[in-house]
Amino acid sequence: MRLRDHALSIAFAAAFVVTLAGQSVAGLLAYNEEQTAHGAPGTDWFGFVTSSDFVVDVAENWQSEYLQFFLFILATVWLVQRGSPESKKPGDEGLGSDEEQRVGAHARANSPAWARADGWRRWCYSNSLILTMGAVFVASWGIQALAGTTVYNADQALHGQPPVSVGEYLVSADFWNRTLQNWQSELLAVGSMVAFSIFLRQRGSAESKPVGAPHHVSAVESE
Template sequence: MRTALRDNALGLVFGLLFLIVLVAQAFAGHADFNQQQVAAGMEPIGLGRYLTSASFAADVAENWQSEYLQFFLYIFLTVWLVQKGSPESKKPGEQGLESDREQKVGSFATDDSPSWARAGGLRRTLLSNSLGLVMGLLFVASWLTQSIAGVAAYNEEQLRDLQEPVTWARYLTEPDFWNRTLQNWQSELLAVASMVILSIYLRQRGSPESKPVGSPHDATGVEG
């Protein structure tokens, strides 16, 4: 049990932190929603009803979709683009899909390689691109969830203000939707760019996201 906890500590800690923050967001969002209800002369609602509301779903999904967009772009762009000096990048000249030998697929697969790495055709293609594809699908799913929940929440506000509700397609052209979407996208892209560039000159001893402390600034693709 102790070994299993040690071997999976990073995922478990982040999973736990996610649940803690999600619960905290639920309580904070509920309080904020009820403040707006009271200010509009309406009755506050219970926590259970808030958790099943379009407002809560839209708030959660809009953050998820930006995170998965970040990972989707980063996974695919780092195949072909490099940043000299960053441990987050391949070395200049090594960009691309790499050879079967380097990727340990087909006849170069080892005994402990996944079975689809030894296979050919569609199975190997799917395994070779599975991480990026799943991140892309999660982005699309969470984006759709955000848009569907968002139009429901938007229409609740429209009806509250005695205005006509809009269709889902119309909502996709509304400033409200793109304001909520783009403010998340820009923050995620800034965070990735900061990590890529700052890791050229800054260090965190012992972290695989950093170069060894004594590595030169122009060392690329070197982990601590």
């Protein structure tokens, strides 16, 4: 395997690890400062990264990111944006024919095995990307709910208030404040990318049309 062939995923994986580690250190310092302010004992790094305080912050970011891609992948099946390289060209909405998708009898020799299969296996593989994104979103959101309940109840205890159940936390203002502030930023980012890419260019990027392509055509139409 040539590393150069996988440089994009490797670079982002490395950046993810670095930023997650940085978050854990900065979060630990902030957590211990807050504990000191309340006259409570601090913790060490391992204690912090295994705590609900750290987990809830990580999970709420992950769930919003995977929701963003889940919605975007689903939306681009049926919706188009003329001129954006993030969209199919108008008229190509929908799932496409078996011939276009190279499945079943139209699969090629180098097509994945499940693209040649029938029934549930082809359906699963045909929707495997959105199924995976959706599963990670649901799992992350569930973890956020559980960890968030623990953090919320710890804060309740500090103020002499009674604890709440997971169900009660799911309908609380704290949960939805955490959730919606992440969702709105992700949706803004995706919408902006779709719109900006109609008129703006980045030479050499797979996310941009060729610099000289007309504004009104997609990347597919400009080839």
